[in-house]
Amino acid sequence: MIVCSCNVITDAHIETVLVDIFSKPDAPIPTPGLVYRELSKRMNCCGCVPLAVSVIYERLDALERRGQICRFRCANIRDKLRLIVNKTGGKQTVTVEAADSCSGVGSIRRI
Numbered sequence: 001m002i003v004c005s006c007n008v009i010t011d012a013h014i015e016t017v018l019v020d021i022f023s024k025p026d027a028p029i030p031t032p033g034l035v036y037r038e039l040s041k042r043m044n045c046c047g048c049v050p051l052a053v054s055v056i057y058e059r060l061d062a063l064e065r066r067g068q069i070c071r072f073r074c075a076n077i078r079d080k081l082r083l084i085v086n087k088t089g090g091k092q093t094v095t096v097e098a099a100d101s102c103s104g105v106g107s108i109r110r111i
């Protein structure tokens with residue numbers, strides 16, 4: 001599945017990068033910006049950020065279930081991040097604290 005059409009980044013690319021990130025000591029919070037940098041890509045339009053956040057955390061859960069990343073590290077990351085997804089009437093709002101979007105702001109909101 002294509003997550004970022006500007007950079008042609010797929011969910012499989014994201015999963016591979018997450019394994020690399022979590023193999024390092026003191027793994028940082030896997031924000032879309034960090035994941036894209038690990039892929040040597042840069043955000044362009046940022047339209048993919050809400051989907052990228054969803055895919056990152058969905059893949060973290062899958063990697064944890066398969067034992068490919070430490071569940072204690074995942075728990076630590078979840079403590080650091082609060083992801084709030086509200087769906088109302090076809091509109092979606094995603095807020096990620098500590099995100100590093102292309103604009104450098106701390107939260108991302110898409111309605």
Ligand code: FES
Nearest residue numbers: 004006044045048
């Ligand atoms: S769709 Fe990802 S930066 Fe444009």
